[in-house]
Amino acid sequence: xxxxxxxxxxSAAAVLAVLSMFFVAPSxxxxxxxxxxxxxxxxxxxxxxxxxxxxxxxxxxxSSLLAGMHSTRQLAFTLTALCFFSSMLITNDVSLIxxxxxxxxxxxxxxxxxxxxxxxxxxxxAANLGSMATPIGNPQNLYLYSSFGLSAGELMGYxxxxxxxxxxxLVAAVFLLKxxxxxxxxxxxxxxxxxxxxxxxxxxxxxxxASFGSIPGRSCFSSSWPLFS
Numbered sequence: 570x571x572x573x574x575x576x577x578x579x580s581a582a583a584v585l586a587v588l589s590m591f592f593v594a595p596s597x598x599x600x601x602x603x604x605x606x607x608x609x610x611x612x613x614x615x616x617x618x619x620x621x622x623x624x625x626x627x628x629x630x631x632s633s634l635l636a637g638m639h640s641t642r643q644l645a646f647t648l649t650a651l652c653f654f655s656s657m658l659i660t661n662d663v664s665l666i667x668x669x670x671x672x673x674x675x676x677x678x679x680x681x682x683x684x685x686x687x688x689x690x691x692x693x694x695a696a697n698l699g700s701m702a703t704p705i706g707n708p709q710n711l712y713l714y715s716s717f718g719l720s721a722g723e724l725m726g727y728x729x730x731x732x733x734x735x736x737x738x739l740v741a742a743v744f745l746l747k748x749x750x751x752x753x754x755x756x757x758x759x760x761x762x763x764x765x766x767x768x769x770x771x772x773x774x775x776x777x778x779a780s781f782g783s784i785p786g787r788s789c790f791s792s793s794w795p796l797f798s
Contacts, residue, residue, distance in 0.1 A: 604712065604715065604716070606715055610705075610711060610715070615660070615663070618659045618660065618663050619663075620775070621659075622663070622666075622667055638751060639750060639751065639752070640748050640749065640750055640751060641681060641684060641746065641747065641748055641749050641751055642743060642744065642746060642748045644675070644676075644679065644681075644684075644751060645684060645687070645688050645691065645743050645746050646740070646743045648668065648672045648675070648688055648691075648692060649688065649691045649692055649695045649739055649743060650695070651664075651668050651692075652664045652665060652668050652669075652692040652693075652695040652696040652699065653695035653696065653698065653699035653735075653736065653739065654699060655667070655668065655696075655699075656695070656696040656697075656699040656700040656706055656707075657699050657700060657702045657703045657705075657706050658703065658705065658706075660700060660705065660706060660707055660708075661696040661697050661699070661700035661706065661707050662696075662707075664696045664699075664700070665692065665693060665696050668692065669689055669692060669693075672685075672688055672689065672692060673685060673689075676688065679751050681751070684746070687746060691739065691742060691743065694739065694742075695739055698732070698735035698736075698739070699732070699735070699736075701728050701731065701732065701735075702725060702728050702729070702732040703721070703724070703725060703728075704719075704721050704724050704725075710724065
């Protein structure tokens with residue numbers, strides 16, 4: 570029972586899968602129902618995103634964007650935009666998992682707990698709307714992209730008008746929030762530090778080795794990179 574409470578979606582899917590067997594008898598054709606290419610693409614995407622999240626890259630980039638905010642509207646807009654645009658590349662779920670806790674931390678540090686609910690609601694809407702813009706924004710898009718043989722440009726072209734409209738509506742929603750002056754220091758935002766060159770090298774070496782069967786040299790992450798030096 571505790572497992573069902575912890576994993577309600579998985580439990581419901583398992584029950585429905587068993588029930589479906591009474592309508593479509595089990596057979597070897599079941600294997601043809603599985604789109605292994607889409608699952609492999611989704612697994613690869615989530616693995617890379619999880620690695621980047623683990624080394625702290627997203628939090629560092631987010632805190633860098635937030636440094637120097639001077640008003641609550643600027644803060645709300647930036648936090649919402651982080652979810653809107655990042656969801657296009659790292660999926661809507663990962664965007665929320667990454668930036669909602671970060672937003673709660675920032676709002677508490679800024680002494681703005683009253684903004685927590687409206688900002689998180691806007692972030693949730695933004696992540697779902699932004700993710701529709703690209704093939705890798707959400708699993709549904711990835712399935713459509715793969716099953717219908719669309720190119721990335723075609724899918725993004727179809728979704729562009731809705732994406733632009735969604736962005737404009739989100740901006741309008743942010744302007745409905747009460748505005749007041751705030752101060753956020755770069756030092757307090759970067760309390761977790763930035764990803765080191767070593768952690769980046771290990772991560773990208775693992776991805777490279779899995780993809781091409783070889784390991785790149787450390788020169789790929791030279792000290793000339795200002796962000797990670």
